[in-house]
Structures are given as C-alpha cells and as structure tokens.
Amino acid sequence: MNQTPMLEVRGLYKYFPVHQALADSLMRRPHSNVKAVDDVSFSLARGEVLAVVGESGCGKTTIARTLIGLEALTKGEIVFDGKLVNAHSQQPHIGLKQLRKRAQMIFQDPYESLNPRATIFEIVAEPLVVHGMIKDRKERVAAVKSALDDAGLRPAEDYFMRYPHELSGGQRQRVVIASAMVLQPELLIADEPVSMLDVSIRAEILNLLRDLRQKRGISIVFITHDLSTVAYFADRIAVMYLGRMVEIGPAREVLQNPQHPYTKALISVAPVPNPRLRRERVILQGETPNPINLPSGCRFHPRCPVAVDMCKENDPQLIELKQGHQAACLLVTKS
Amino acid sequence: MSENGNLFLRNLAGFWKTFRQNKLGLAGGFLVLVAVLVAVFAPALTDYDPSDIIRDANNRALTFAPPEVHGILGTDDAGHDVWSQLVFGSRISLVVGFMAGFIAMFVGSALGIAAGYFGGAIDSLIMRITDVLLVIPDLPLMLVLVATIRQMELKISPLAVLIVVIGLLYWTSTARLIRSQTLTIKERQFVARARAIGAGHWHIIRKHILPQLMPLIVANTVLILSTAILIESGLAFLGLGDPTKPSWGTMLNFAFDRSAISNGAWWFYLPPGIAILWVSLGCILLGNVLEEMLNPRLAAHHLEGEAGMIAIADVESKG
Amino acid sequence: MNNGKPLLSVRGLTTEFTTPEGKIARALEDVSFDVMPGQTIGLVGESGSGKTTTLMSLMRLLPAGGRITAGKVMFNDTNLLALSEREMRDYRWKSMAIVFQGAMNALNPVMKVGDQIHEAIMLHNLMDEDAAEKRVKDLLEMVGIARTRRDQYPHQYSGGMRQRAMIAMALACAPDLLFADEPTTALDVMIQAQVLQLLREIQKSLGLAIVLVTHDLGVVAEVCDSVVVMYGGKVAEYGTADHIYNEAQHPYTQKLLEAFPDVSKPGDTLASIPGTPPRLTNLPPGCRFEPRCHLKIEKCSQVNPPLLEVSPKHYVSCILREGAEADL
Numbered sequence: 001m002n003q004t005p006m007l008e009v010r011g012l013y014k015y016f017p018v019h020q021a022l023a024d025s026l027m028r029r030p031h032s033n034v035k036a037v038d039d040v041s042f043s044l045a046r047g048e049v050l051a052v053v054g055e056s057g058c059g060k061t062t063i064a065r066t067l068i069g070l071e072a073l074t075k076g077e078i079v080f081d082g083k084l085v086n087a088h089s090q091q092p093h094i095g096l097k098q099l100r101k102r103a104q105m106i107f108q109d110p111y112e113s114l115n116p117r118a119t120i121f122e123i124v125a126e127p128l129v130v131h132g133m134i135k136d137r138k139e140r141v142a143a144v145k146s147a148l149d150d151a152g153l154r155p156a157e158d159y160f161m162r163y164p165h166e167l168s169g170g171q172r173q174r175v176v177i178a179s180a181m182v183l184q185p186e187l188l189i190a191d192e193p194v195s196m197l198d199v200s201i202r203a204e205i206l207n208l209l210r211d212l213r214q215k216r217g218i219s220i221v222f223i224t225h226d227l228s229t230v231a232y233f234a235d236r237i238a239v240m241y242l243g244r245m246v247e248i249g250p251a252r253e254v255l256q257n258p259q260h261p262y263t264k265a266l267i268s269v270a271p272v273p274n275p276r277l278r279r280e281r282v283i284l285q286g287e288t289p290n291p292i293n294l295p296s297g298c299r300f301h302p303r304c305p306v307a308v309d310m311c312k313e314n315d316p317q318l319i320e321l322k323q324g325h326q327a328a329c330l331l332v333t334k335s
Numbered sequence: 336m337s338e339n340g341n342l343f344l345r346n347l348a349g350f351w352k353t354f355r356q357n358k359l360g361l362a363g364g365f366l367v368l369v370a371v372l373v374a375v376f377a378p379a380l381t382d383y384d385p386s387d388i389i390r391d392a393n394n395r396a397l398t399f400a401p402p403e404v405h406g407i408l409g410t411d412d413a414g415h416d417v418w419s420q421l422v423f424g425s426r427i428s429l430v431v432g433f434m435a436g437f438i439a440m441f442v443g444s445a446l447g448i449a450a451g452y453f454g455g456a457i458d459s460l461i462m463r464i465t466d467v468l469l470v471i472p473d474l475p476l477m478l479v480l481v482a483t484i485r486q487m488e489l490k491i492s493p494l495a496v497l498i499v500v501i502g503l504l505y506w507t508s509t510a511r512l513i514r515s516q517t518l519t520i521k522e523r524q525f526v527a528r529a530r531a532i533g534a535g536h537w538h539i540i541r542k543h544i545l546p547q548l549m550p551l552i553v554a555n556t557v558l559i560l561s562t563a564i565l566i567e568s569g570l571a572f573l574g575l576g577d578p579t580k581p582s583w584g585t586m587l588n589f590a591f592d593r594s595a596i597s598n599g600a601w602w603f604y605l606p607p608g609i610a611i612l613w614v615s616l617g618c619i620l621l622g623n624v625l626e627e628m629l630n631p632r633l634a635a636h637h638l639e640g641e642a643g644m645i646a647i648a649d650v651e652s653k654g
Numbered sequence: 655m656n657n658g659k660p661l662l663s664v665r666g667l668t669t670e671f672t673t674p675e676g677k678i679a680r681a682l683e684d685v686s687f688d689v690m691p692g693q694t695i696g697l698v699g700e701s702g703s704g705k706t707t708t709l710m711s712l713m714r715l716l717p718a719g720g721r722i723t724a725g726k727v728m729f730n731d732t733n734l735l736a737l738s739e740r741e742m743r744d745y746r747w748k749s750m751a752i753v754f755q756g757a758m759n760a761l762n763p764v765m766k767v768g769d770q771i772h773e774a775i776m777l778h779n780l781m782d783e784d785a786a787e788k789r790v791k792d793l794l795e796m797v798g799i800a801r802t803r804r805d806q807y808p809h810q811y812s813g814g815m816r817q818r819a820m821i822a823m824a825l826a827c828a829p830d831l832l833f834a835d836e837p838t839t840a841l842d843v844m845i846q847a848q849v850l851q852l853l854r855e856i857q858k859s860l861g862l863a864i865v866l867v868t869h870d871l872g873v874v875a876e877v878c879d880s881v882v883v884m885y886g887g888k889v890a891e892y893g894t895a896d897h898i899y900n901e902a903q904h905p906y907t908q909k910l911l912e913a914f915p916d917v918s919k920p921g922d923t924l925a926s927i928p929g930t931p932p933r934l935t936n937l938p939p940g941c942r943f944e945p946r947c948h949l950k951i952e953k954c955s956q957v958n959p960p961l962l963e964v965s966p967k968h969y970v971s972c973i974l975r976e977g978a979e980a981d982l
Binding site: 225285288 | 845
Binding site: 065068069070096097100101104105107108109112113114115116117118122126127129130131176179 | 523524525527528529530531532533534535538542543546547549
C-alpha cells in the first residue's frame with residue numbers, strides 16, 4: 001500500500017475581495033475580504049473518507065472548489081499524491097489538468113450539474129473526450145456502459161440517449177457519479193451530494209458511494225452540513241466554523257466524545273428520528289457572524305455557551321487531545 | 336451515428352408537434368415561407384423580366400397602366416411590369432436581409448459569448464464598442480458609410496456593401512443579449528462540473544454554452560432578419576440600393592421619385608410596402624414563438640416525473 | 655391523544671389535477687386525519703407524495719388545473735369545501751394561516767418587512783392603523799426580531815430571520831391553525847433548531863394547532879404529537895408520533911425510518927428503498943408502494959389497500975396488517 005497521503009492541505013487561505021463602493025475606492029479605504037477559508041490544514045490517507053461538516057458560510061464548499069482548482073487559492077499549498085498542485089513549482093508538481101484526471105468532483109445539485117441539452121451518454125463520456133482517452137468508439141461505449149452499470153443505472157443502454165430532464169433526482173445524481181467514476185479517479189470530492197434528494201433516495205446514493213469506495217479504494221472528501229449522514233459514512237470528521245477547522249478526529253470519537261463547544265452544539269441539534277429520545281439541546285442563539293469582520297480572539301466566542309474572558313483575546317489553535325483527535329478551544333486540554 | 340440521427344428526427348417531430356398548435360407561429364411561418372417560395376420560383380411566376388418595357392399596339396410604352404389594363408399589377412412610369420419587379424425584388428430584399436442578418440448574428444453571438452465567458456478586459460472592450468455603436472443613430476451612420484464606400488469606387492457590388500454595412504452595425508443588440516445569457520449559463524453548476532473534469536475553454540463554449548444559447552440565437556436571428564429587411568428597405572428607399580437590381584425599397588424609392596402618388600398609381604407603391612410588412616411581420620411572429628418554444632424548461636408539467644426538488648438547499652452557501 | 659373535539663377534521667379528501675396534455679393526475683386520494691386544538695401534526699412524505707397538495711387543498715389555494723373532487727374539511731363546525739370563495743377568504747389568515755416553503759421568495763424584496771406584516775393585518779380590517787403598528791412590533795418581538803428592524807428590507811435579513819418574519823406574518827391575525835410548509839428545509843441545522851424552538855414556544859403561548867409539512871422525519875420527531883405518513887397521494891400510516899417511530903406498521907414507514915441516518919448510532923447501515931415514487935399520472939392499480947415494497951405479495955398489485963385501524967388511533971394502509979377498517 002502506498003504510504004504517501006492522497007491529499008495534503010497546508011495552511012490554506014481563500015479570501016474573496018469584497019466589491020468596494022466607488023466612494024470607498026476613491027477614498028483609498030483598505031479593501032476588505034471575505035475570509036472564506038482562513039488557515040486550514042489537513043491530510044487525507046488513501047482510501048479514507050473525510051467529512052467536512054459545517055453550516056453555510058463556514059468555508060466547506062470553498063475548500064472543495066479550491067481543491068479541484070475551481071477557485072484559485074489565496075495562500076497555502078495543496079499536495080496531491082506527494083506532488084504540489086501548481087504547474088510552475090520547482091518541486092515535484094502536478095498541473096490542474098492532470099489533477100482533474102485523477103480527482104473528480106460531485107456537486108450538490110443534480111438538477112443543475114448536468115447539461116440539459118446533452119444526452120446521458122455524452123455526459124458520462126465527456127471526461128474521456130476531454131482527456132482524449134479511449135478513442136475507440138466501441139471501447140468508449142463499453143466504458144460508459146460499465147460506469148453507468150456501476151452507478152446502478154441498469155440496463156445502461158436504456159439511458160444512453162435520454163436527457164437529464166427525463167430522469168429523477170436520484171438517477172441524475174447517479175449519472176453524475178458515473179461520469180465522475182469513468183476516469184477511475186483516486187480522489188472524489190463530494191459537495192453535499194445527497195442534500196437535495198429525498199430520504200429514501202439519499203440512502204441509496206450513500207450506499208452507492210460506500211460500495212464504490214470499498215471496491216475501488218478511492219479517497220473521498222465529503223462536504224456536508226448534515227452530521228447524521230456523516231455518522232454513517234465517514235472515517236474522520238472535520239468540523240468547520242467561520243473558515244477554520246475547530247475540531248477534527250475519528251468519526252466515532254468526534255460524535256461520541258466531542259470536545260469543541262460548537263461540535264457539541266451541532267451534535268445536540270441533529271434531529272434524532274425517535275420522539276422518545278428528545279434530548280437536551282444546545283441551541284446557539286444568533287447566526288454565524290459575517291466572515292468579513294471576524295470576531296477577535298476565538299471566532300466562536302460571541303455565540304459560545306461556555307466562553308470566558310480569555311476567549312475574547314486569544315485565537316486558539318488546534319491541539320492534539322488524543323491520537324488523531326484535535327480541537328481548537330482554549331478550554332479544552334489534553335486528557 | 337444513426338442513433339444521433341434518430342434522436343434528431345425525434346426532436347424535430349416533437350418540435351413540430353408543439354409548433355403546430357401555435358397559431359401565431361404558424362401564421363408567421365406561413366408568411367415567411369410564402370416570401371421565400373416567391374423569391375425562389377420568381378421566374379416561374381411572371382412572363383416578363385423587370386427590365387422589359389411593355390408596349391401597346393402602337394409600340395408606345397405603356398406607362399402607369401393600371402392592373403385592369405396590363406398584367407397583375409400594371410406598369411410603372413417607364414412601362415416596366417410591376418408584378419415582375421415585385422417578384423424579382425423579393426430576391427434582392429430577402430438575400431440582403433438574410434445575409435446581413437446572418438452576419439449580424441454571427442458577429443453578435445461570437446462577441447457576446449467572448450465577452451460573457453472571458454469577462455475582464457475582453458468584456459469591457461467589446462461592451463464599450465457596443466455602447467458606442469448603440470449611441471450613434473443607425474440610419475444616418477449607415478447612410479454615410481454606404482455613400483462613402485460607394486464613392487471610393489471599389490469594385491464591390493452595391494448590394495454587398497449594403498449587406499456588410501448592415502451586418503456589421505446590427506450585431507450590438509444580439510451581442511448584449513448573448514452576453515447576459517452567457518453570464519448566467521457560465522455560473523451554472525454544469526459548467527463548473529465541466530471545468531472540474533478538466534475541460535478547456537473551447538470545449539466548454541462548444542459543448543456547454545453554445546447548446547444552451549442556440550434557441551436564443553435562432554429566435555434572435557429570425558427577429559434580426561426582419562430588422563435587416565426593414566433597414567435595407569429604408570436605405571434603398573433613400574436611394575442607396577442598386578438601381579439595376581431593384582429591391583422592394585428601391586421600388587418604393589422609384590415610386591416616390593416618379594410621382595406615382597400624385598398620379599394615383601397605387602399599384603406601384605402599395606405592393607412593395609405590403610411585401611415589406613408581410614415579411615417583417617412573419618419574421619417577428621415566428622421569432623417570438625420560437626423563442627418561447629425552444630426553451631426546454633417551460634415544457635414539462637410539475638406533476639410529470641419528480642415533483643420539483645425537495646430541498647432548496649443553501650443556495651447562498653459560498654461554502 | 656386528546657379526546658376532545660378536533661379543530662380541523664379532514665375526511666376522504668381527494669384532489670385531481672389535469673395536466674396540460676389532458677391527463678388526469680390523482681394527487682390526493684381519500685386523505686383523512688384530525689388536528690386537535692393546540693396539537694402539532696406532521697405530514698411527512700417525499701416529493702410527489704401529496705403533502706403540499708394537502709395543504710393547498712385545505713386552504714383551497716390549488717394551482718390552475720387542480721380541483722377537489724371528494725371529501726369534507728370540517729373546521730370547527732364548518733365544511734370549508736362548501737363555502738363560497740368569498741367566505742373562504744375570511745377563513746384564510748384569520749383562522750388558518752400558512753408559512754410557505756422558501757422564505758427567500760415569499761417576501762416582497764422591495765417592501766419593508768414591517769410594512770408587509772402591517773399589510774397582512776390591515777387586509778383583514780381587524781384594527782386601526784396605530785394598533786396594527788403596535789401589533790407589527792409585538793409580532794416581530796415574539797418571533798425574536800428586534801423592534802428596530804421593522805423598517806429593514808428582506809435582503810437585510812438573514813435566511814433564518816426571514817423565516818421568522820414569515821412566521822410573524824402568519825401570526826398577524828391570531829389564527830387558530832398554522833400550516834407550515836417545509837419551514838426549515840433551506841436552513842442550516844442550528845437555524846432549523848432555532849425555528850423549531852420558536853414554533854414550539856409560540857404554540858405553547860398562543861395555544862395554536864400546527865400542521866407541519868416536511869420530508870424530514872427528524873424534524874417531525876422533534877416537534878410533532880401525531881404524524882401522517884403520505885405516499886403517492888394516500889395516507890400510508892397515521893398515528894401518534896410514538897406509534898410511527900416505535901411501532902411502525904407500514905413497510906414504507908419502516909424502511910423510511912431505517913433509511914434515516916441517526917447521529918446517535920454511527921456506523922449503522924442504512925436501508926435503502928429501490929425505485930422511485932410513482933408518477934401521479936400513472937399510478938399502479940393496487941397499493942401505490944407495491945412496486946418498491948420488500949414485503950409485497952401477489953394481491954398487493956391488485957387491491958388498493960384500505961386504511962386499517964391496527965390499534966386505537968393507529969391507522970395503516972396495508973393489506974398485510976390486521977385491523978378493522980378505519981372509521982374516518
């Protein structure tokens with residue numbers, strides 16, 4: 001087994017400049033930034049599923065888009081299979097096009113991520129066309145067929161000439177997955193792949209992803225806002241708040257023994273489908289502050305139920321609590 | 336690729352099925368089709384050449400003869416047969432209109448897509464050019480351009496000059512429309528997906544942007560045709576047509592110049608006017624209906640298949 | 655369950671749509687349930703199950719092409735389906751108000767939020783301008799929005815605040831019954847928890863009955879007293895929350911619960927239900943769930959199952975279960 005991590009992210013920053021009013025730019029006021037991702041580091045082993053969890057505005061989708069190069073990073077390094085993702089580097093590197101051959105992304109909205117005027121065959125074959133692979137028509141048909149088969153769309157031939165609007169949401173998401181798998185990628189970045197699907201369909205897609213992972217050993221970065229999905233799916237969980245990772249660790253450990261007060265609150269409000277188990281819930285008041293003007297000190301302190309004075313001044317870093325379990329909170333100490 | 340062929344036929348059949356139910360569209364299509372057929376079969380529709388001079392028994396030119404005296408639409412001041420002028424004039428009007436319209440469509444779409452897709456400096460440059468062209472009144476500018484080019488005595492046919500001038504000045508509205516549509520499509524998730532797959536700009540434009548724009552381009556082209564025909568008629572009426580190859584506009588110009596109105600020769604000035612109205616009305620009806628129809632998302636009913644999506648999800652999420 | 659008289663009693667509600675192609679889609683068939691005063695009832699189902707159509711039928715706000723073909727909707731002692739459109743208008747908002755799905759779109763973007771609530775009050779001539787103005791601010795405060803934000807526009811509100819404003823607007827005329835159509839769907843978990851908490855609080859303080867329409871079994875488990883599970887336009891199972899979550903009898907409900915990931919049981923396998931919900935224009939002749947059911951027998955594809963009362967106040971529409979035919 002290859003020991004090089006599939007993916008390593010070091011000190012990733014992604015700021016989006018805020019459009020300035022004309023008056024402000026004439027007055028030469030400093031440009032402000034939306035700090036979508038603010039110093040995030042993590043690594044992903046081969047065959048591992050890392051779930052990145054957080055509410056909207058926490059930076060999780062930006063991380064996904066930056067990983068695949070849809071957004072240029074502001075600062076930091078992304079290392080894919082030991083090679084820096086940057087075609088101009090002196091070190092061993094990998095270009096975007098190469099990266100996109102070996103890493104694929106699944107988007108949230110299956111209604112939006114398929115070209116409405118392309119047939120399913122064209123959509124699934126597109127990655128092959130783009131990368132100039134399997135030029136022989138017969139072989140290409142076979143590759144598309146097996147990708148659709150693997151994605152659970154059988155018989156595959158029935159789907160070749162159909163258009164996305166003829167399919168249901170679950171089927172469309174399967175097409176997206178087939179199209180992502182046709183290149184046999186090593187890394188899959190899934191951005192909320194089931195959040196727009198019906199519950200009964202959701203389970204099918206999750207089971208499909210899990211099967212693919214077991215069969216092919218691909219690594220998955222799974223972006224979601226839903227802790228309950230994560231519980232079922234991930235090896236490790238990273239919880240994000242306002243552009244930072246506040247806790248990361250093995251899934252079971254994070255869910256059953258959460259350390260950061262934000263993680264605790266998130267877990268407590270995750271709906272449990274049993275009225276007999278209505279629990280004590282920690283409902284945080286207010287909403288996530290705006291990522292342009294971050295709170296001083298710990299960025300969670302204004303909403304934190306257990307914040308103390310020092311939280312207003314010191315910005316906590318992730319500290320290792322147990323093997324592989326880290327949290328960024330001043331009140332948490334190594335056990 | 337017979338599968339694709341079948342698919343195309345299936346689509347075409349489906350298209351015709353919906354189109355058939357739209358009375359306005361059918362009317363527009365009929366008007367345009369008649370005009371095109373007249374232009375194509377012009378020689379078969381008349382016994383005379385437009386330049387023939389009709390003479391009476393005494394070999395005198397038959398001038399301003401009303402329809403009761405000669406042919407279908409009588410003669411003009413020089414004794415030319417008006418019906419044959421009208422029929423052959425359709426060729427000139429339609430060719431100039433269609434070619435100018437297509438040039439405008441090509442230039443407008445290409446520049447619109449480039450501006451919308453690449454953005455930045457390219458966008459600014461193209462949009463500033465369109466702004467400039469939009470603020471200058473079209474007709475005087477074209478008059479000046481056509482007249483100037485004529486003066487240079489280049490060996491270009493006057494009709495070609497008309498076509499190029501109309502085509503190269505009339506793309507601005509198309510460009511703006513296509514640009515704004517491209518901007519929307521560019522932000523859609525399937526374009527992001529194509530980028531994530533590793534597709535290049537050319538691939539994305541060809542495979543993902545252009546197919547979404549096609550309905551708009553088709554509908555817009557039909558609309559532009561009507562404008563181009565009107566503009567051609569206007570310029571020809573002002574005397575900038577090719578007098579040796581009279582279009583409907585040229586006919587109107589002649590009629591006006593040679594006092595057809597004071598002579599009460601309605602058969603000379605009414606038919607070209609009606610013909611111009613006929614074609615441009617046809618194009619406008621057809622264009623509007625096509626625009627409505629070719630939009631795939633307006634077709635399905637919400638109870639067919641999945642009833643919409645269950646979660647609206649956090650649309651705002653920048654992550 | 656409360657044994658008093660129901661506030662709203664729905665019996666045999668059947669709604670059909672005519673599609674533009676002229677096909678008849680039976681969106682609801684024989685839907686029956688009761689809403690007790692001060693109780694929260696959940697209508698759960700996937701897209702196309704008819705849950706939103708039920709709401710719209712109750713409010714008599716069906717889109718073009720839809721009509722109620724049978725049934726009774728008793729609000730206190732009035733059959734809403736027998737009222738004229740004018741009389742019905744009186745019931746809407748004053749007696750029963752609705753919080754629509756997608757708070758983003760349900761507010762007018764160029765009108766101040768306070769003015770929109772003010773408008774809702776004034777439309778029904780309940781009070782004079784000054785009293786209405788005071789009520790607007792009281793309502794905002796009740797849903798947790800500072801009085802000072804009365805004069806802001808919807809875009810200055812966050813998603814959660816817009817949903818709160820929608821709730822304030824629904825409460826404007828002090829209705830007895832509140833319909834909430836997917837009130838938390840587009841919201842983050844924390845905001846969702848806040849909104850649910852708010853609904854619980856106003857229910858307690860105002861004694862409202864709430865009909866909560868959602869696809870999310872977790873949300874229902876958190877707030878509902880009784881639950882109607884819908885599938886393909888019919889009631890699949892109806893009972894108290896405890897019946898549904900701990901003694902589910904319908905194969906669909908059982909599978910749905912197993913398919914719901916539970917944060918308290920990490921690593922559990924998820925059951926999946928193969929296939930897709932039926933098209934309403936092309937319903938199977940027998941049980942609507944039959945094509946996807948793991949327990950089906952031959953008879954299931956022939957008999958449209960009646961609603962059976964398997965235990966007191968617990969109704970299931972499945973021929974594999976035993977019980978007297980429901981008296982609803």
